[in-house]
Amino acid sequence: MNPSHHRLATDSLMALAGLALLALPTPSSAAPNHPDPRQSLGFTPEEQAIFLGDMRHMLGSVQQILRGIADDDREMIIAAAQRSGNRMARNTPESIRAKTPPEFRAIGGPMHLAFEEIAVRAEVDPLEDITAMTAEAMNQCMACHAQFRVD
Ligand code: HEC
Numbered sequence: 001m002n003p004s005h006h007r008l009a010t011d012s013l014m015a016l017a018g019l020a021l022l023a024l025p026t027p028s029s030a031a032p033n034h035p036d037p038r039q040s041l042g043f044t045p046e047e048q049a050i051f052l053g054d055m056r057h058m059l060g061s062v063q064q065i066l067r068g069i070a071d072d073d074r075e076m077i078i079a080a081a082q083r084s085g086n087r088m089a090r091n092t093p094e095s096i097r098a099k100t101p102p103e104f105r106a107i108g109g110p111m112h113l114a115f116e117e118i119a120v121r122a123e124v125d126p127l128e129d130i131t132a133m134t135a136e137a138m139n140q141c142m143a144c145h146a147q148f149r150v151d
């Protein structure tokens with residue numbers, strides 16, 4: 001191969017490798033070579049049990065909000081949304097809170113607030129708006145799950 005071609009090929013390979021690195025998540029506390037590249041929160045088994053229990057309650061909230069929308073049952077939507085709102089945030093044990101990095105709280109805080117807003121707006125707003133707000137709030141479920149793991 002002519003040397004300048006070789007040079008070009010090497011340069012583009014390096015550029016590609018650089019891009020691939022940029023695209024990778026950058027876990028700060030994950031063990032190297034861990035098969036799951038998400039950032040570890042380092043919760044104890046007890047903390048995991050409490051935290052994952054809250055998560056299942058949030059899944060239940062979303063399910064009940066959708067059920068309430070389908071049945072035109074605003075009381076059901078309001079009660080379901082309130083369960084995953086600020087009350088849940090306030091009840092998070094201090095040991096768990098202390099282990100969550102700012103990037104985690106930056107997703108979790110607004111999500112609990114979004115549920116509070118759903119509860120308030122479900123009193124009178126058109127149900128299509130409540131559906132849209134729920135879909136919007138669920139972007140935060142997706143964002144956090146892509147980035148963190150509990151163990
Ligand atoms: C700020 C971060 C964050 C947000 C927001 C979040 N989750 Fe999670 N969730 C987690 C983490 C971390 C796990 C554990 C993932 C792991 O270790 O594999 C988890 C796990 C779960 C689980 C599995 C529970 C179990 O028993 O294993 C469910 C269900 C769940 N989340 C539902 C939701 C729903 C629904 C929402 C949004 C309404 C949501 N989560 C929002 C961080 C979050």
